[in-house]
Amino acid sequence: MPRDLAGWLEYIEALHPASIAMGLERVELVRQRLNLTPTFPLLIVTGTNGKGSTCAMLESIYQAAGHRVGCYTSPHFVRFNERVRISGNEVADDDLVRAFAAVEQARQDVALTYFEFGTLAAVWHMVTTGVDVGILEVGLGGRLDAVNVFEPVCSIVTSVDLDHMDFLGNDRESIGREKAGVYRANLPAIYGDDAPPASLLAYATELNADLRLIQRDFGYSITPAGWRYLAEGQDIELPLPALAGDFQLNNAACVINAVLALSTQLPVTLEQMRQGLLQVKLNGRFQRVDHHPELILDVAHNPHAAAALASNLQRFPAAGRTLAVFSMLADKDIAGVLQIIAPFIDAWYVARVENARGAAADQLLSLISALDHGQAAGFADLGEAYRQACNDAGENDRILVFGSFFTVADIMRELMRGAAPGLAPDSAKLGADRKA
Template sequence: MTSSLPVTRDLAGWLAYIEALHPAAIEMGLDRVESVRQRLHLNPSFPVIIVAGTNGKGSTCAVLESIYQSADYKTGCYTSPHFVRYNERVRIAGTEVEDAMLVRAFEAVEQARGDIVLTYFEFGTLAAVWQMIEAGVDVGILEVGLGGRLDAVNVFTPVCSIVTSIDLDHMDFLGNDRECIGREKAGVFRTGVPAICGDDHPPASLQQHAVEIGADFRRIGHEFGFSEQPGGWRYESASVTYDLPLPALAGDFQLNNAAGVINAVDALRHILPVTLEHMQQGLQQVTLNGRFQHCGQHPQIILDVAHNPHAALALASNLESHPVPGRTLAVFSMLADKDIAGVLQATTSYIDAWYVASVEHVRGASVAQLLEFLASQLISNPVYTHESVRDAYHHACIDAGENDRIIVFGSFFTVADIMRELAFPRPEKHVQH
């Protein structure tokens, strides 16, 4: 396909253009994106940290970003997907980039690609690193979109790679078991470079690949670890011990993520010096949308993107660890190609009523499909169906008492719908099911 600039030059026009550019949303492989990277001369002079994993990537990127900002480094951070605005994907010095910067980056990628057809994610990845170079960042943090070995961010050479967790997800692309998936995620490791694993029980394939290529493999529970302390936690490795405050992100698994971050920060102190005070401040100030995110009280409103069994187990643990006097009402929707049964199996015992709808996405599971999965779990608590996630949320708000909580979960799309709604007042309590 020959390059053809979109008629509309604003950000919305560019996003529509790059989304329609490639016939498939995902096409594995690095040849095309590497060719365009070379044409753009995207050779970052700043250190690049690559973060892969099934769950915990966003939290890990956020903690890395927060610590380095606390140390007065100018950070660049690229994550996906976004909730409401594409700008969320690229942050410079902790701030979302403006439309004009994104447009300039898309124009640069478009001019360089010629007749090479890029996917939406590939186009956006090159544009993100272009912006980091233009902004003159001190460190770039790149989150893998899918897998690792063949993901677009892997065309850049990291000074450190982190794999947070390995579980069953995206199996159509990565393989049907943890060993296959672990091998794909290990593709972000490099010879002689810190290769950090935050999974307590990683597949053998991950460590095997690290050993084969001579990476500096560091596994939680072996080369580093942590223990909980009154009011905080202790990070420990063979060389250092740090007493640290709990991360500002809610969730039991956050200590695994934080320990992996501290190991990375410690490994890179020769090029990015950081003090204990910077680590403490970064942990206390970190923020991240959509991960057991509290958005209201009386009733509590919690947003969580949990969309696979591993993330759902973490959500269930959080619900159990943070009980409320009243009921827990779930606003729930998922994509049809996810393990809906596995997510429900992890969470059903913590939910007192379900408000179910289909997300407005081509991959969204229908209400009928969701009801079938709920029935298969022999759920006896009330299940209400709605035309949209927003409608489901408003009805949950109507039914909830001040001692209840509403948990919105199942996908990024589910959470994004409610993020848009939170600016609007709740309806009066007179609507009936």
């Protein structure tokens, strides 16, 4: 067996011939062999966009309430440890090694994907360590995702839009049905955007889930001091979450609905809800790093997420120019994302992301050129593109890094190595978001 975390990650990446293999049979068999049946409440979160923010808010609120929280999210930016947190702290290498060894012993001849192996290891660690509540973020879809072998007390679908269509279907109805697969009979089944697919509604009704729709069963209104959570018999005044964007209120309303629904099992006071919203942190979602010129990191990689990014760029205008360090995966809707973001960009710094699925720089440059919004230049890698953007940026300009988790991760590594002009190699500084 591998002896360290790096060895384990290399090992599990090579176990299955496919990086994605939809289906629950293999992971369910190993779960049974592990006797992995959490006795603590589990929440499952899925959605095309917003699931990371939703998990982060749930985690922050339950921590503020004094609960010991286990949280599993993906993907990671720099370290696998980012995926598994206990009480807000990344799990140590040695603990992950023990979890991987337990899964390896149980799986025997079953070939698990990287994500399936990691999911079982994360929940094994939560069970053996002991937590009061577990929060699990779906990797892809919902119905056939490895996370769905576990039984939640509440499930949240944040949004449904077009992404991962090779696996989930070509329209919102097909994708909505896949994501609705995390719902359970008679348990809170929350949906968080204004236009639920008919397929999701039909499945929840057929299942007899306790379906809770935003704008029907709960909602919010913006106030001068923050926002109000509104539901039948409930009117709760709350501060804006410490995550930029009005669209985050949809996610926050879903979170409050879930927290209130589970208040008997997991008590939370109004003050603890407020504290949790004010303290929530999440890298890579309109993350404004303390840097001169201003640096914004955003993982927006589909049109739905790009619209949210555009809203934030409009809400927080630059004093000078906006320089974009940009790359995307070739299987994403690159043209759709560019159409939305291009009007806000004055200059483009483009390179292929370090991933086999990365779009070629020439392809990206061709699509940008067709839109005629700002000059564009190609570079050998994203580090070089970013360093050139730093050199070209004036005091009042800002640099936007966006297009993929991989794009943001590449630049985060540059920052941590101290390879970026004007920024010390201090990983703690990277996590210090500047709130407007």
